[in-house]
Amino acid sequence: MHAASATSPASAPAPATAQHAPAAPMTPVPEGRRAAALLTLLGSGLSNQTGAAIGSLAFPVLGPLGVVAVRQYVAALALFAVARPPLRSFTRAQWWPVLLLALVFGTMNLSLYTAIDRIGLGLAVTLEFLGPLAIALSAARRRIDACCALVAAAGVVTLMRPQPSADYLGMGLGLLAAVCWASYILLNRTVGRRVPGAQGSAAAAAVSAVMFLPVGVVLAVRNPPTPTALGYAVAAGVLASAVPYLADMFTLRRVPAAAFGLFMSVNPVLAGLVGWIVLGQNLGPVEWAAVGAVVAANALSILTARR
Template sequence: MTTGVQPVEKYGQLKAVGLLIGGISSFQIGATLAKGLFPLFGPTGMVGLRVCMAALILLAIWRPTRMTLTPAALKLLLPYGASVAVMNFCFYVALVRLPLGIVVALEFTGPLTLALAGSRRWLDLCWVLFVISGLYLLLRPETAAVAGSAHALDIFGVCAALLSGCGWIVYILTGTRMGKILDAGQATTLGMATAGIFLLPCLIPTIPTVITHPWQGGAALSVAVLSSAVPYILDMMAMRRLRPKDLGILLSMEPMLGAVSGWIFLGEALSITRWAGVLCIVVASLGNVLTARKATLH
């Protein structure tokens, strides 16, 4: 009887992998589309449109009338929603100043640092060195082909990307606790709605522009769907079947997918040195995921 179940289970896992990759790809495509709308709405206006529209979509799916908030959930909701707002705001501020692949790689150091924090294994020191090497390769000034001048990344954009990574840390810490109190769909909906309230000052100035440019307003709605609604739904479907280890391995590829998306859709070609920096971040994340389980078994 087990031989009949295993193929079905294996098919379900492969389907979950496809869903998760689809969610990650959808987010990256949404980011490239959002960057194309920056000249009209600006990065702050775009983040206001994206988060507030995504909140409305999620509220339509998981209706607030069905939710019961406990005092413990209310206590976590403010930092949880604030972290969502900070992540998205800083990500878009960085995106207008840096290539997509570099922004994703710098942002990814946040949860990676959280995963490595407090570890005393010598092997984790290797992953820390990979992170440091990756940051060095990404941030070091490069000699331009013309006039031999050194070209450094925009420091404000770098700080914004790293701050987005810090927001991701708070999101993970508060989100995991929220997930134990509320259904995952309800927790994310409330978090996105709270973030939307924080970002209302970014949304309100864009409303006249949306009215006078309905096609671009529709594109902004597409960003909300591609970058929030679709990835969330696909991630939720995938996480029901994937083990945490498999989930971590797939998410580790996000910096590389960001670099590839920026190259294909935005023409943001990175130098070999900065590709190597992105790869170092990916290797550090993969190594941490692949060796973490061994440590718990001993």
């Protein structure tokens, strides 16, 4: 999702590959509307990564924990406004995967934003992207997918190669975000079967926001946020949660699943570019090659997938 990536709750269930992306619409879509949908999807990725970059500007005041808390509040408000889940009518069988989803959702964003604080946006998002990529490749049985897995693994080894300045805790947090994103995808399948529409994701976002509410109160009392820092955190919530959620709802009705997955795979590249332009986080040629290997592995798996 994610990304998240700085992943939005709506987009996280649709991982990076065609095998697990939501089914494409059966009715033909005019080329003009399809092109508009693809541009919207590209804008969604840029919004997602820009939101994460802007949120990191509030780290000196709020820290990653405070920024994630505010983002959870914004995500809950956005999803609730669209889905309006009837929480009182949820059964026990519906509640337990929703609660697990909320826990994974909060952990995913917290580990990702902490990783961004330590190793930069581009590397953190690339490591997180391994979650959905691993799920897709593990379900495949083709030789080309095994080659894609090896290419992605080579990229990861390159990113995590020993060097004096290596921040292994930050890298570990990025991998934790990947595990959480993979778990989020699997849990969303269960929630999707038991709760209609986006109501499950909305309920999980609400529970996660409630979990972070004491954190937000404590941080606000101990270190009152400045209006600027709070504005950065709110902007991160809007750009990395609300905008991608609405954009993905528009896009998934108008493009094939493979196209959706292919565009999702460019998020690590977008993260690297946004990190460079907005935050001045420069990736070296070796790091860019490793990011490119991970993206290429996903793209190759999608483009060669059997119809």
